[in-house]
Amino acid sequence: MPEHRRRAPRQAEAERNDRALLQAAREVLAADGVHASVAAIAARAGVGIGSLYRRYRTKEELFQRLSELSLDNWNNAAAQGLAADDPWEGLTGFITECIEFGQGSLAPIAGTIEISAQMRAKSERSDALLAALVARAHEAGVLRPDVTPVDVSLLIEQHGTSPVLEQLRKQGRKDLIEAAVQARTRIVAIALDGLRAVHTEPLPGHPPSERLFTERWDPRPAG
Numbered sequence: 001m002p003e004h005r006r007r008a009p010r011q012a013e014a015e016r017n018d019r020a021l022l023q024a025a026r027e028v029l030a031a032d033g034v035h036a037s038v039a040a041i042a043a044r045a046g047v048g049i050g051s052l053y054r055r056y057r058t059k060e061e062l063f064q065r066l067s068e069l070s071l072d073n074w075n076n077a078a079a080q081g082l083a084a085d086d087p088w089e090g091l092t093g094f095i096t097e098c099i100e101f102g103q104g105s106l107a108p109i110a111g112t113i114e115i116s117a118q119m120r121a122k123s124e125r126s127d128a129l130l131a132a133l134v135a136r137a138h139e140a141g142v143l144r145p146d147v148t149p150v151d152v153s154l155l156i157e158q159h160g161t162s163p164v165l166e167q168l169r170k171q172g173r174k175d176l177i178e179a180a181v182q183a184r185t186r187i188v189a190i191a192l193d194g195l196r197a198v199h200t201e202p203l204p205g206h207p208p209s210e211r212l213f214t215e216r217w218d219p220r221p222a223g
Contacts, residue, residue, distance in 0.1 A: 018055055020045040025066050026105050030161045031170065033108035038062070060113045066106065067113070071122035073101050078129035087140040091133050092192050095156055099188055104160020110216040127210075144197050150208045155195075159188055 024045035028036040038059050042049040056062035077097040084090030115123075130149045137143035165180045 014055070017045070017047050017051055020047060021052055021055065021062070022066055022069065025062055026102055027169075029066075029108060030102060030105040031166045034112060036108075063106075063109050063113050064116060064119065067109075067119055068116075068122065070101070070103055070106055071119065071126055074098055074103060074126045075122060075129055077101075078126065078133055081133050082129065082136070087137045088142040088196075091137045091143065091152075092195075094130075094133055095152065095192065096188065098156045099159045102160050104157035107157055107160075107216075111218060115217055142197055143195055144199050144203075146203050146207070147195055148207045150210060150212060151203075152195075153213060154208060155191060159184075159191060 021041065025036070025041045028041050028044055032040065038052055039049060041062070042052045045052075052062070056065065077094045080097075081090035081094035084093060127149070130152060134143065134147070134149045134152060138145060162180065162184050165177070165184065168176050168180055
């Protein structure tokens with residue numbers, strides 16, 4: 001058998017394992033936060049820990065890859081939102097896609113991994129795309145004027161994970177999973193409705209600054 005034919009099944013299996021590892025890492029992070037272990041990730045993905053380390057030399061490398069994919073999803077969703085004819089549907093479609101992807105699940109690793117040049121470039125693009133989405137919605141008069149891009153980012157992070165869903169999954173309560181998913185969808189709809197320009201009561205406090213995001217991701221010395 002030609003070498004490329006023997007290599008194809010192995011490559012396909014490696015790609016399946018990689019997808020499973022990345023999904024498992026996102027789920028374990030959502031459940032265990034910064035204490036997520038490579039052993040738990042490998043077990044959840046259904047692969048041996050040796051397979052994980054063959055693909056990712058360190059846990060940090062795995063989390064860096066996960067961060068890049070998260071930024072890719074954010075940027076793709078934002079680009080699609082900007083391409084939508086309706087500014088409100090574009091913005092809320094972007095938010096919903098990011099929440100369903102689980103963007104907020106990566107928050108616990110902020111400040112624990114090195115930010116690569118590629119990650120930084122993608123992050124800068126994500127900031128520009130979100131600012132454009134928010135500006136377009138403001139110009140159309142569909143988004144309350146005191147909502148900022150950072151507000152939107154925080155909303156996505158807060159709803160990107162669901163404590164109820166994670167608890168039920170840990171308990172193995174498959175009978176309640178669908179009800180929890182539907183409840184989460186309702187909560188997100190309520191949050192999105194709060195962004196509409198029809199709400200005239202000013203938001204409390206001062207607008208959050210970019211420091212809430214940028215400085216959280218700067219690695220801090222231990223101790």
